[in-house]
Amino acid sequence: MRNAAGASDHTASEDAAPTLVQVGRIGKPHSLDGTVKVIPTTDAPERFAAFRTVYIGRSPEQAAAHAVDDVRFQPHKKGTTVLLTLEAVADRTAAEALRRLAVYVPEEAFVLDDEEHFVHDLVGWAVCLNEGTPVGTLKAIMPLPGPDVLVIERENGTEAMVPFVEDFVPRIDSDAQRIYIEPIEGLLDADAADEVPPAP
Numbered sequence: 001m002r003n004a005a006g007a008s009d010h011t012a013s014e015d016a017a018p019t020l021v022q023v024g025r026i027g028k029p030h031s032l033d034g035t036v037k038v039i040p041t042t043d044a045p046e047r048f049a050a051f052r053t054v055y056i057g058r059s060p061e062q063a064a065a066h067a068v069d070d071v072r073f074q075p076h077k078k079g080t081t082v083l084l085t086l087e088a089v090a091d092r093t094a095a096e097a098l099r100r101l102a103v104y105v106p107e108e109a110f111v112l113d114d115e116e117h118f119v120h121d122l123v124g125w126a127v128c129l130n131e132g133t134p135v136g137t138l139k140a141i142m143p144l145p146g147p148d149v150l151v152i153e154r155e156n157g158t159e160a161m162v163p164f165v166e167d168f169v170p171r172i173d174s175d176a177q178r179i180y181i182e183p184i185e186g187l188l189d190a191d192a193a194d195e196v197p198p199a200p
Helices: 045-050 092-096
Strands: 002-005 007-009 020-029 036-040 053-057 064-076 079-086 102-106 116-118 126-129 134-142 149-154 159-163 171-173 178-181
Touching: 020 045, 020 053, 020 079, 020 092, 036 045, 045 064, 045 079, 134 159, 149 178
Parallel strands: 002 116, 126 178
Antiparallel strands: 020 036, 020 102, 036 079, 053 064, 053 102, 064 079, 126 134, 134 149, 149 159, 171 178
16 A cells, blocks of 8 residues: 555646646755755655656645756665755745745656555545445545545544554455454544554
């Protein structure tokens, strides 16, 4: 079970603009030459090595295309940071102006295998316990610095949040459009809706 990208949106112009998926968010400038740090929202940061153009903005509708000059990777305890050098971003001031903006690529830039899904494709799917008991419907996927979180709308109108990791989400049935979860005790209680348990 893998996520190809953290979020997806459609651009305003259906005729010319591609459908964009979010693959990261820009953090602090990395150096004086304009290189930026990108926090990936895809579970495969190495995908950035194949991107020749990225789109950067507050939303897909506002995103502007940037040619990629260089891509490097900075592993750390919590994952991998992508160091992105962009053709039109030549100094630290220009890099600082991009801070906190989202990084998008066209959806067609991804070739998915059988165990990968675009996050936006999962919204609206049924959520069940691993043995088949219905839980509710996937309302949204919340991107966080750690694992993303599934926001599940329960049949009684309450919400539950489940970390999107294999220990809690052991399988996804694409044919049935169903997500199976294995929650810890108390995770689906109404008073747990505002608390995200730590990923194992």
